[in-house]
Amino acid sequence: MEQMIIKGLEGITVAATNISLVDGDHGRLVYRAYWAKDLALQHDFEEVCYLLWHGRLPNEIELKKLKNDFREQRRLPAHLVELLKILPENMPMMSVIRTCISAMGDGSYQWPPKVEEAIKITAVLPTIIAARSHLLKGENVIDPHETLDHVANFLYMLNGEIPLGAHSKVLNAYFVLTMEHGMNASTFSSRVIASTESDIVSAITGAIGAMKGPLHGGAPSEVTAMLDEIGSKENAEGWIREQLEKGKKLMGFGHRIYKTRDPRAEALKEMTSQLTKEDPWLDLAVHVEAEAIRLLEEYKPGRKLYTNVEFYAAAVLRAVNMPAELFTPTFTSSRVAGWTANVMEQSLDNRIYRPSSLYNGGMPKD
Ligand SMILES: CC(C)(COP(=O)(O)OP(=O)(O)OC[C@H]1O[C@@H](n2cnc3c(N)ncnc32)[C@H](O)[C@@H]1OP(=O)(O)O)[C@@H](O)C(=O)NCCC(=O)NCCS
Known part of the structure; x- marks a missing residue:
């Protein structure tokens, strides 16, 4: 039978998911049975992370605990502070994030992926971006704020002042709207890596590599x-x-x-x-x-x-005064929530991805 090649796997369904629906014909985006638009206008990033990771919105106590966990996990581990200082100055920010997330992968990260690991990676990502930005300019790194929520704290760490409520609100909406978008290239990459029963840090490191490409990370x-x-x-x-x-x-x-x-x-x-x-x-x-x-x-x-x-x-x-070179890294800070949700979902009903290829390279002469 003739092998058919579907370039880019366009139109091929590779997984069943409960996480998101992208409906291009009707202009609809759904996260776990909620309109993404409603979530963006009414809920904090942390709440929607909980929804993607657990399949339902948190109650008051659960949300308080999650926000607290985020605050505890957003400080840079000591070895990342050192690493940030020695990476070459001309290393693009996406490569810096990729390297730092990879360097978080100590032996404690093991298959199957867990929510606590997703929190650690998601919470620390904006701190890496802000710290690197200050170091590059020869400035002191600004420690995360003790009480601000995730998105407001990102602006605080970049600018050193409590952000305007309006700015936190609109950036929060951006974060929620871009955290998940079906089986795109980076999400698929993360699921392929997870399907080998590798750890969540490896899966997210790979996803960041995919996001770095201009065909995916975009150029706003x-x-x-x-x-x-x-x-x-x-x-x-x-x-x-x-x-x-x-x-x-x-x-x-x-x-x-x-x-x-x-x-x-x-x-x-x-x-x-x-x-x-x-x-x-x-x-x-x-x-x-x-x-x-x-x-x-x-x-x-x-x-x-x-x-x-x-x-x-x-x-x-x-x-919100975000410098243009931080647009794709900011997108990465939100999309990591979707990647981690997908990696956990992959682990629930796993089968290693193993498509085939059509060999065109000729045969040995003998
Ligand atoms: C995103 C994009 C590549 C989609 O392309 P597509 O669905 O293949 O649509 P096409 O490029 O075939 O465009 C269809 C028609 O609309 C026109 N068109 C599409 N986007 C246009 C735009 N942003 N401005 C002006 N005309 C546009 C095309 O010139 C074409 O006109 P024609 O029928 O007279 O030849 C395209 O709309 C685009 O280049 N937009 C601008 C860049 C951008 O915003 N990129 C970010 C994407 S998230």
């Missing part, structure tokens, strides 16, 4: 560059018309899977719309989005071009 900085160039609401229409007349693409619009509104962009828009009075940058983003959708319909009628998550991710990250 292209959107910030576009908004920077537009500069003001008055310039928006003229600038967009010029681009479309030249046949250029607008960054942050259109999507391969979502042929209707991307629910993540919708939710972030809802959050940002409430904050536009407080932040001129978000105000500009909301205006540019409305103009772009109107003009895309005029120049590209019937193509169903809507805002994708990159547009509002960029707007949100820029609004």
Whole structure:
């Protein structure tokens, strides 16, 4: 029988999951029977981590304990502080995160993966990013805050001051909306590694390696560059018309899977719309989005071009003063929750992944 190759495994179902549903036709994203959008608007990152890891939302006591565990686990182990100091200065932040997470893998991490291990890895990731950023600039590392929640503490460790409530809220929504998204390349990588009964640290290290690639980790900085160039609401229409007349693409619009509104962009828009009075940058983003959708319909009628998550991710990250080089690392800090959930799910009904390949290399002469 002729072997059929499905490049990129497109359309192949490789696992049953209870964690998330990505429905591109209807613009729906579901985490464990909840709309991701509702979770993003109403729940903290820690609560949604609990949902992904345990299959249900926590009660008050469980949430208090989880937030406490996060606070206890977000300090850098001593050997990571030393490691951060000796890594080459030109090492990209994604490689730094990958190396540090790998270096956490002492002998205590054993198959099967456990929630306590997922907490340790998820809690420490933003601390690695913030510490490395300060060390690179020759600054003192800022210790994690004693009481702030996970997302607010990330901003605190980066900037050294208690963040505005509005900034923590909108970044929390970004974290929740990007923590899980079906069988994408990094999630699949983590499940393949876990399927060998390797430890969770190895699985997450591999996933970070997959996320580092530009085809996956994205480039929301292209959107910030576009908004920077537009500069003001008055310039928006003229600038967009010029681009479309030249046949250029607008960054942050259109999507391969979502042929209707991307629910993540919708939710972030809802959050940002409430904050536009407080932040001129978000105000500009909301205006540019409305103009772009109107003009895309005029120049590209019937193509169903809507805002994708990159547009509002960029707007949100820029609004909270996140430097462009930390966009993908920040995405990694949220997606680690989905990876760890997938690794644990894989362990519940495991079979090692072992697809086949079609040999085209010829046969020995004899
Ligand atoms: C994301 C993307 C690659 C999806 O591509 P796709 O589903 O294969 O759609 P196509 O590239 O075939 O585009 C279909 C039509 O819409 C147009 N189009 C798609 N995205 C557009 C955009 N952002 N701006 C202007 N026109 C766009 C194409 O030019 C094409 O027009 P045509 O029919 O006259 O040739 C594409 O929309 C894109 O390049 N967007 C901009 C970059 C971006 O935001 N990337 C982040 C993705 S998360």
